[in-house]
Amino acid sequence: MSRRKLQERLKMKNVEPQHGEQFNHLLRYVFQVTNHDLQTFGWEDREIAQAKLPVLKQADVLGWFDEDKLISQLAVYPFQVNIFGRIYDMGGLTGVGTYPEYANMGLMNQLMRQALTNMRGRRQSISYLYPYSIPYYRRKGWEIISDKISFEVKDTQLPKLKTVPGNVERVTIEHPDIQTVYQRFALQNHAAMLRNNLAWEEYLRWDLDDMTGAIYYDADHEPSGFLLYWIAGEIFHIKEMVFLDEEARTGLWNFISAHFSMVTYVKGHTYKDEPMSFLLEDGDIKETIAPYFMARIVDVSQFVEQYPFQAQGEDCKLTFNLHDPMLEWNSGTFTLKVDKEGQGRLADGGGTPSASFDIQTLTTMLMSYKRPSYLQRIRRFHADRESVQLLEKLIANEQPYFSDYF
Structure with a gap:
């Protein structure tokens, strides 16, 4: 045939x-x-x-x-x-x-x-994915928006115990306080997933049966941090560590350090631009960074309507060209208008553009994975100085956090 x-x-x-x-x-x-x-x-x-x-x-x-x-x-x-x-x-x-x-x-x-x-x-108005091929998905309009830093800490490098007012309790990974802490954490962290039942199922689907949970409770017995972990071959594996404050972080590391006699290494990941080495007294540890998730704006007009631009106290305007390799509604000349409260609106046309983007670059910029000035400097987009300065002011500077997998 x-x-x-x-x-x-x-x-x-x-x-x-x-x-x-x-x-x-x-x-x-x-x-x-x-x-x-x-x-x-x-x-x-x-x-x-x-x-x-x-x-x-x-x-x-x-x-x-x-x-x-x-x-x-x-x-x-x-x-x-x-x-x-x-x-x-x-x-x-x-x-x-x-x-x-x-x-x-x-x-x-x-x-x-x-x-x-x-x-x-x-x-x-936005789509996330875990890429099997970054070049392939870039050609389709997705771009990197988060990293995963993997770390390896020797038993001799574990932090010394510090007194905290709360305590850690070991629990099953289905304990409801784990989901409670994560929900609060996700609402505090830019780009994080708000896990519904399907998200939790996908996140835990392929994990070994012997994975355990550990929850840090403060002095009032309020949960403020958790670990998902397992121990195998004298290695303490951290799937996820979530904490709402420094007390909970310290309490969870106290718990990990208490395994000193049982393990040779602690291995885990962080999902934000915060290397573990700076937080340890002996920071001479092994860390590797790799791109993690990608995203693409599905409908730039819908996305901008929700987006919390940084208020400048006056109305701002930017006319730009946008190219999308797959979606015609994201291609053309647009004018972004941001009022003095930071509310954005997108309109078709608007005169002579002062900037030109593809949807990949606009996505990673609005997600604040890379800053406008950096992206313009490496020629990922073209714009005059005033437009770049305006974008720097309008886009909040906070690294994305995303630890899920689906």
Whole structure:
């Protein structure tokens, strides 16, 4: 059969719960999840299929079908994130894959366009994803917006115990106080996920059965920090450490240091531009930084309406050109008007542009992963000096935090 006739036979439609087994098989093939991997984590095929059923019921899952066979797919999870104190509906893109015999037919490009169109209709004005290929997703309009710093601390470098008024209690990872602390933390941290039930399920899906929780309670027995961790091979592995204040951070490290005789190393990750080395007395530790999540603005007009620009006490205006490789509604000349309270509005046209961006650069800039002056200096966009200075003043300077995975 010719490639053209094959393409004519394919149909795009929603992936429903009855397609769960095919959805699962395609995921396993694309991401090369082996039976050994499943056994390591205590999963069986049936359990994975059952675990993914809520995804098919709650998410927007699109696929290409060759007659009755699912051959290409993606899923968009209904999530929310905190962007400078404003709660945005976010489309979490995941489960992206196509069988190799159907590759290079433009199928995924069409799926993404439809998924982004659906996100726009649901006012999910921003989308996050974990990239298997940064260049590929950059070409589709996504850009890096967060980092993961991995650290390794020797037992001899663990912080000395410090007196705190509270105490730590070991609990199961499903303890409700863990979710309570995380919710408060997410509302305090720019770019963080506000975890609904689906987000928690995805975050904990592949973790080992012996992972444990530890909660720091202050003197009034209010939870203000937690650890998710496991110990294996004399290594204390930290999946996540969350604390609302310095007291809770100290209390949690006291708890980790109390394992001095049991472990040789402590390994973990931080998800903000805050190297662990500066916080330790012996800061000569191993740390590595890697890009983590990417994001893209789905609808720049919707995004700007919610965005909390820094109030300047006067009205501000910027006319710019914007290019989006996939979405025509994000391409053209626009004028951003920000009133003296920091409320932004976007209008089409507006005269001669003083700046020019692509959607990738605008996304990472408005998320404050990289500052306007830096992006302009490395020629990621073109603008006159006054426009760059205005953007520096309008965009809050706070590093994004994102620790989830889906």
